[in-house]
Amino acid sequence: MPRQIDQAARLAAIEDAVVSIAADAGFEAVTIRAVAKRVGASTSVVTHYVGSREELLCNAVRRELDSRRAEADAAARALDGQAALRAVVEWAVLSPTERSHRFWLALVLNAAGQPTLRGELNRFNQWWNQRIEQLLHEAGSADPAKEADLVSLFVDGIVVSGFDAGQPWTPERRTKLLDAVWATLSF
Amino acid sequence: MPRQIDQAARLAAIEDAVVSIAADAGFEAVTIRAVAKRVGASTSVVTHYVGSREELLCNAVRRELDSRRAEADAAARALDGQAALRAVVEWAVLSPTERSHRFWLALVLNAAGQPTLRGELNRFNQWWNQRIEQLLHEAGSADPAKEADLVSLFVDGIVVSGFDAGQPWTPERRTKLLDAVWATLSF
Numbered sequence: 001m002p003r004q005i006d007q008a009a010r011l012a013a014i015e016d017a018v019v020s021i022a023a024d025a026g027f028e029a030v031t032i033r034a035v036a037k038r039v040g041a042s043t044s045v046v047t048h049y050v051g052s053r054e055e056l057l058c059n060a061v062r063r064e065l066d067s068r069r070a071e072a073d074a075a076a077r078a079l080d081g082q083a084a085l086r087a088v089v090e091w092a093v094l095s096p097t098e099r100s101h102r103f104w105l106a107l108v109l110n111a112a113g114q115p116t117l118r119g120e121l122n123r124f125n126q127w128w129n130q131r132i133e134q135l136l137h138e139a140g141s142a143d144p145a146k147e148a149d150l151v152s153l154f155v156d157g158i159v160v161s162g163f164d165a166g167q168p169w170t171p172e173r174r175t176k177l178l179d180a181v182w183a184t185l186s187f
Numbered sequence: 188m189p190r191q192i193d194q195a196a197r198l199a200a201i202e203d204a205v206v207s208i209a210a211d212a213g214f215e216a217v218t219i220r221a222v223a224k225r226v227g228a229s230t231s232v233v234t235h236y237v238g239s240r241e242e243l244l245c246n247a248v249r250r251e252l253d254s255r256r257a258e259a260d261a262a263a264r265a266l267d268g269q270a271a272l273r274a275v276v277e278w279a280v281l282s283p284t285e286r287s288h289r290f291w292l293a294l295v296l297n298a299a300g301q302p303t304l305r306g307e308l309n310r311f312n313q314w315w316n317q318r319i320e321q322l323l324h325e326a327g328s329a330d331p332a333k334e335a336d337l338v339s340l341f342v343d344g345i346v347v348s349g350f351d352a353g354q355p356w357t358p359e360r361r362t363k364l365l366d367a368v369w370a371t372l373s374f
């Protein structure tokens with residue numbers, strides 16, 4: 001394939017490796033050496049693409065979170081009001097894979113000590129909070145700020161409950177709880 | 188001090204070190220060597236008290252979770268019905284330290300790959316679920332199983348939200364959300 005595409009594919013493979021290692025074993029385990037091993041290349045190939053571990057983390061985390069944003073936007077496309085809000089929340093609690101939940105939880109847990117991770121998580125959360133408040137506003141909520149907190153708590157709770165219990169709660173159980181939370185919203 | 192008390196104090200210090208290391212850096216970082224370093228002793232002192240890393244983890248996690256249970260029971264003492272339930276939930280979301288939340292989240296995230304941790308977490312969750320369902324039943328709930336799920340989701344969500352946001356939500360913000368969840372319960 002053309003060299004430019006080859007380079008993009010190689011970089012994508014490197015960033016995928018970062019996400020996989022973080023999801024499997026936490027961010028402490030993400031080293032240039034571990035990434036090289038995962039993609040089957042030498043460490044010098046990895047450092048050819050990224051200048052430092054910090055840059056590698058930053059780019060990989062941003063790419064992963066950006067793809068989650070794109071999925072959320074796609075879920076709400078062509079919908080409005082309550083239907084758009086419901087589609088985004090259902091996307092968040094019903095569709096992601098265990099791997100993406102593990103990645104997110106590792107990110108949340110590790111962000112405290114690592115400014116790079118903290119920055120990327122803040123950037124994502126700012127988008128999420130604005131998006132949910134805007135959707136609540138458009139759906140007719142009387143208190144979008146408080147109800148955005150409730151929706152976020154619900155989503156966080158669902159993600160953690162899967163690990164807490166050893167396996168994700170069934171879709172039926174999650175949907176029943178979503179309906180209960182939904183009934184509390186002021187529209 | 189008498190030798191028996193001395194031994195109990197030493198063992199408690201070793202188990203505290205396990206909890207601190209897990210909260211700071213995750214369970215992967217809990218090794219006999221790291222624990223010895225943290226308590227300022229040689230590894231042979233640590234292995235004099237515990238036979239293996241597995242035994243050390245099991246004992247330390249159980250002791251920590253048992254002390255959380257004792258706190259929850261103390262919060263509800265001399266109360267009944269809704270007041271007892273409210274006291275336990277407020278204890279869970281308003282009183283614990285960041286360290287105990289970090290420990291719990293590390294436990295949840297690491298339980299998947301480590302049967303010892305999974306076993307201790309299951310033991311705690313079984314107690315928690317029964318306790319919350321029983322309190323809901325006594326408070327007059329029409330559907331204790333579903334509402335116990337809602338209460339647990341809320342507690343999990345509050346714990347995670349603090350790390351997600353970089354610092355715990357203010358007690359006022361948490362109390363406002365607790366009131367919103369409370370209003371959905373059928374009593």
